[in-house]
């Protein structure tokens with residue numbers, strides 16, 4: 001059953017929201033990092049917080065995962081159904097956090113790292129071994145389990161880090177830049193892992209600088225800029241808010257192309273490609289009116305494609321005023 005926010009009783013709404021925060025604030029001295037942001041993450045979904053370096057993404061993760069306290073003037077913050085102000089302990093028991101700085105101890109083996117986590121979660125020796133073996137297998141680390149973690153590749157360390165986070169069976173996990181510095185293959189492996197978690201009903205709150213990552217994984221994306229949420233929506237919704245979307249009509253017959261071009265004077269012609277571009281936000285309503293218009297003009301294209309701007313366009317449009325030049329570089333190089 002789908003519960004809509006407008007009609008559901010408050011208790012049901014609370015149960016379906018894994019994370020909710022209103023008026024989240026945080027300042028360091030005079031510097032306002034989070035200037036009253038609202039966040040809502042339905043259970044079992046992936047939420048991506050995007051933003052340039054220093055936007056406050058890690059700060060938001062640290063507050064929601066109880067590692068630091070929010071500004072005193074923040075509104076209500078609930079995680080896993082618990083109030084952060086009154087019951088941070090219950091939140092800690094319900095969540096897992098994988099930060100930018102790994103919790104992996106390089107001096108001991110992958111398996112020992114896992115068993116250490118099992119101890120921290122008070123699992124019995126037998127249960128700890130069972131959970132560790134299962135997760136090491138699932139994360140493709142069984143073969144390397146008896147080797148010191150310092151010998152692992154970046155991707156293996158990151159997988160071990162997440163495996164360690166999962167020892168306690170959290171229903172909500174925070175992943176702060178989970179693929180920064182990973183090569184494309186490891187990144188895709190990590191995306192697969194995140195998708196599996198979500199298929200198991202886990203809620204994922206992730207921060208990322210990679211727009212492609214948010215596009216691939218997230219149900220909803222919020223762009224954080226200058227202490228505020230500059231825009232929020234699905235990847236498709238966000239792409240529609242920047243100009244540049246169009247419908248492209250392609251023809252194989254030059255005569256059909258020329259006839260269409262003379263009929264559709266509003267369309268931008270591309271003689272070489274035998275294509276016409278009609279500005280459009282890509283919405284169903286606009287598409288329908290374009291199709292009606294083509295029908296009434298008697299134009300039949302061989303191919304019709306809808307082009308929406310990509311998330312890069314959105315990111316740059318929304319964060320343009322505050323992005324320093326160095327942020328054109330990938331993060332691992334900028335550091």
Ligand SMILES: Nc1ncnc2c1ncn2[C@@H]1O[C@H](COP(=O)(O)OP(=O)(O)OP(=O)(O)O)[C@@H](O)[C@H]1O
Nearest residue numbers: 028031033051052053054055056057058059060209
């Ligand atoms: N303990 C602290 N004391 C003072 N300033 C801080 C502290 N922690 C963070 N800041 C500042 O708050 C701002 C937001 O930092 P934060 O780490 O949340 O950003 P971010 O979006 O995660 O950036 P990045 O992508 O670089 O990790 C930065 O300007 C940072 O310098």
